[in-house]
Amino acid sequence: MHRPRLDAARFAGQSGGVDDQTKDGAPAAEGGEPTGGAKESGAKESGAKKKGARRTWRLLGFSLLAGVGVTGAALYFLFGGQRVTQTGPSMAPGLAQGESVTVGDAEGPLEVGDLVLFQLPDDELWQIKRVVGVAGDRLSFRADGIDRNGEALFGPEESPCPPARGSGPWPERCYAATGGDWIVGRLAEGMSLRQTEVEVPAGHVFVLGDFLDRSNDSRNPLLGPIPTDAILGVVDGD
Helix, strand or coil, X not given: CCCCCXXXXXXXXXXXXXXXXXXXXXXXXXXXXXXXXXXECCCCCCCCCCCCCCCEEEECCEEEECCEEEECXXXXXXXXXXXXXXXXXXXXXXXXXCCEEEEECCCCCCCCCCEEEEECCCCCCEEEEEEEEECCCEEEEECCEXXXXXXXXXXXXXXXXXXXXXXXXXXCCCCCCECCCECCCCCCCCCCCCCCCEECCCCEEEEECCCHHHECCCCCCCCCCEEHHHEEEEEXXX
16 A cells, blocks of 8 residues: 655654653653654544444543653544644654644555554553664664664764754754655754664564654663554555
8 A cells, every 4th residue: 555655845843842751761851751642633534444343542631651640632533544633742843743644544564764653552642653663674773863774764964953952842944854755853962762772573663753852762662662563553645
């Protein structure tokens, strides 16, 4: 199935200012915690119906993570092409806080660059993140970038982004295109949730937020690679 990607031209927005959930043990950038999340935009369901019974998922009220109370976004997601809204800055600048996208069924193999909606293991939290590694890929982490199978996904020469400052907007238009149609932002100095090389196991994908300073993602050893059966949908290009 052809899954259009978000156009590189969209990667010019600014991050929002609302912090979101984080797992215990995940370092936070100065001024806030790693973030992410999505909620329903209110648009009507569209697109082809999923084979078999249609599943309805609901997230209401609050989530309690690692003994810290945090507000969870109310979410009602219906499969088959639902509009969902990003509620935190973890995917900025390409997917800004408050921006809505269409999420369709995850058919066919996931690819590096796909934006996916998934449910965190053992939790009610939903998040949109970007796939940067599939089964068999080897990822290594530096203070200024990430390598995939020995080749840089990004680095300071490709992503001259300043470190995050609190939870406000980025101080300037700041993005870097790699692979033509998707990006990953730069790690702030000293910001690395995972220090060792990792090989993505079979049946899993490794995901990151584009705004790494504000993202709780697969770099967190308590989260790690995401099982593909936890992927609820793939963001379609608009």
